[in-house]
Amino acid sequence: MSGIRYGGDYNPEQWPEEVWAEDVALMRRAGVTTVTVGVFSWARLEPRPGERDFGWLDRVLDLLHAGGIEVFLATPTASPPPWLGHRFPETLPVDFDGHRLAYGSRNQFCPSSPVYREHALALVADLARRYADHPALALWHVGNELGQVCHCDVTAAHFRQWLRARHGTLEELNDAWHTAFWSQRYGAWDEVIPPRRAPYLINPGQRLDFARFCSDALVESFRAERDVLRRFTPDVPVTTNFMGLQRTVDGWALAGEEDVVSHDWYPDPDDPESHVLSALGFDLMRSLKRGPWLLMEQAASAVNWRRRNPPKPAGQLRAQSVQAVARGADAVCFFQWRASRGGAEKFHSGMVPHAGPDSRVFREVEALGADLAALAPVAGAPVVAEVAVVLDWENWWAVELDAHPSGDLDLLDRVRDCYRPLFELGVTPDFVPASADLSAYRLVVVPNLYLVRDPEPLRSFVAGGGTLVVGFFSGVVDERDQVFPGGYPGPLRELLGLRVEEVVPLRPDEAPVCSSEALGEFTAGFWREDLVVEGAEVVAALDDGTPVVLRHRHGAGAAWYMATRPAADAAVRLFGRLLADAGATPVPRPPRGVEVVRRGEVLFLVNHGAGEVSLDVPGAHVDLLTGGAVSGSVTLGRFGVAALVPQSG
The missing domain is CATH 3.40.50.880 (Class I glutamine amidotransferase (GATase) domain)
Incomplete structure (x- = not known):
């Protein structure tokens, strides 16, 4: 990949086929270079067990390639179809209270279920086999936002297997969990279960080991899909998207299995300090593999899952996107391309909102495409930290x-x-x-x-x-x-x-x-x-x-x-x-709400505050975003940004 990739999740299966050509035309107009396809398409690709319907996906990928747009092709394993839960209820997760969760939403699978894995990996193999040589394929996107936890009997068997590998013997397990307390000593492996609802406090050693196990089980699930993809496409990079700053999966362990780190991030437009937590998350993503990462999802405007969901004010989309690039992102993408007409996320904004392309949001999407094209020289550059x-x-x-x-x-x-x-x-x-x-x-x-x-x-x-x-x-x-x-x-x-x-x-x-x-x-x-x-x-x-x-x-x-x-x-x-x-290198303290980050030769300035600010910038620079010269100082309005490189000569 070259430059700063730009795009978002594209779900053409939600729309009549006659809309697809319009989508590609609008993508080109907005400067979109890359889209993620297929994240939630299992039921469309496999409408009944063992059947395959790839024809629609063939046409989508061909259309995107003809339009000059690369594809991050997803394995749709995060959201199994209803037939899997109906025919194989043992694949459905069980919660801490012992309730088996139903299908009808998403993420309804037990990570330890061999039946789930069998069906998932069979589809992944057929997907990889079919599109291994497709010219649009740029990257594999495995699943979506790994974080599922299950407490079922299948998980219990998997947990015991994991514990045997970690502790070796029951004596070692009893010692590690300090089971002498409260008469919790285990005399047989079959007695050991995941943490479940109990009358009072649960053994902390058990809970800690279960947290480790759940992380390992999810990493193992990712690795299983990745290995299938690599068998067919050894030269195509593989990622899965981190879900914000989540604790379920060990980020260091999962990143070690990925070719590139990707991240989903949704700051609250109502939080005047959200940019600080955003910076923290972006620095963490850059650090997980010591290099560039992909902002796989963000919102173009409002989300749908908070108690109150205000839209982003004008300019914030640009400021937050440039902030990600400053802190190491080599892709800026959104969920999703076109806002859905129905379903649980119909009020989650899209790059093309319900109001259509003649709207403030789409005009900002178009302008951001031009900005990211101008920032192409920064792609791949490091952020050096002391x-x-x-x-x-x-x-x-x-x-x-x-x-x-x-x-x-x-x-x-x-x-x-x-x-x-x-x-x-x-x-x-x-x-x-x-x-x-x-x-x-x-x-x-x-x-x-x-x-x-x-x-x-x-x-x-x-x-x-x-x-x-x-x-x-x-x-x-x-x-x-x-x-x-x-x-x-x-x-x-x-x-x-x-x-x-x-x-x-x-x-x-x-x-x-x-x-x-x-x-x-x-x-x-x-x-x-x-x-x-x-x-x-x-x-x-x-x-x-x-x-x-x-x-x-x-x-x-x-x-x-x-x-x-x-x-x-x-x-x-x-x-x-x-x-x-x-003895760290002195850095001039910026005004409150202003972010100053150096990536490679580029000095990024982002004003997250409510008012206009002026900053001293010694020397002569050129702003990559405007092409204009900057000397001595720069003034930024609300959500104003600058990307300054030293002026040559």
Whole structure:
């Protein structure tokens, strides 16, 4: 692929065939280069078991190719047809309460069902065989938004198989799950089941292993389809689309099986801070494979699934799309091309809305096509980061288990608490797993690491001269969710120079005042800890002397610890100090609501704020989006964007 691909999900099976030629003409008018076809077409491709109806898809792909449009061809396995659930009810998922879910929606399958897999893979093989040499085929799109979880007996058998491979013996399983508590010891493998509704709290070791298993089962399901596709088309890349910032599937594991990462993202037009979470998600997608990724879905305007679904204001579509490109996207696509006339998502916007092409939305779609064509030189360029944020799915599952000191501890909230000040300071970070080699970074941010499998990457990073900051309630349990003896932060105690005796979740109305020579006075919230200093320097403390921010020299570097959640303004000051401590390259702080990101040679500026802003831009530049010269400063209106390259000569 070359340039920035542009398009969206195209569902021609929803429309009379006479509309298809009009669609292709409008696509060409809008600058569309690529469409995803077939995501929800299983019932059309296989109307009855074993039958195949490919004729309509032949005509669609031929028409698109004649129009110069590439195809991301989907395997339609995310939404089985009614006949599968009717004839084979064992393929339908069972929920946590033991209810078997019905067909009549989508995603109605058990990932562990061999019957589901048999029918799915047979169709995938026939699809790959038929279109392996079609000139429109540019990429395979497997399934859709993997995230299904099932608690049925078929899943139970698969789970036991997975547990045998992980633990080996029942003795090891009993030890890992600490089944001596509450008389939960298992004496036979058949006694082991997935977590299901029970009278009280469920064994946390069981829940953690089940989360691992569910992720592995979905990755295994993806891999099965991918391997079939590669057998017929070894040179065609394969992806599946991540569903926002979801916890069900380990992003690092799934991305490792894909050729390219793709992402579905739907920010709330009513949220004035949505651009920050968007930036976080885009940085994560870029980081999963350390390179360009595909924005596979976004909305052209309103969605249909929130309680209230306002349209995007004029200009936001452009700003959000350029934001994705700035942070590494090499494709900008939408769900969907033409808004549906019927079905559950008929009020989800399309690139061609119900009002038709003579509409504000379609005019913005046309203009965006021209913008993305102008941004072609940035395709493939890297985003270089000096800062990394640790996000580990195993820790995510563990820290949000039941019966913890606070039921309000949400890992994504902790990540946002650390990401926002970086965004405010104009710093674009990478994300890394807890096991990563960190030597390429100056500052590593660990919002939370409740579960520690191996502390050595963090120790080595700091000993080698890096700066580390770790958030509260870290270093609490090992990989079996069993508490480290001797006090938190367990294996990180020596590195951080402290020992936590008790954790103290704060009430929503508690905002203790903290004092600090380095950071000034500030308020905190959500959490504090009673801790003993074991060599660390106290940077900030409560009025009663309880430390809340500490710094500890370790080898050639420094490890910081946040035992509370500083207020937003104090967090910006703290992270400014961390960046200086790490020797990171200084970045001019942008005005609030303005995003500044460098990708390759291109400096992207995006104004997500409500008013006009002016920014200093030293030197002479050319704006790729307008072709105009920029010297000294640039002014951006609401949702204004610029993509500046140094002026040659």
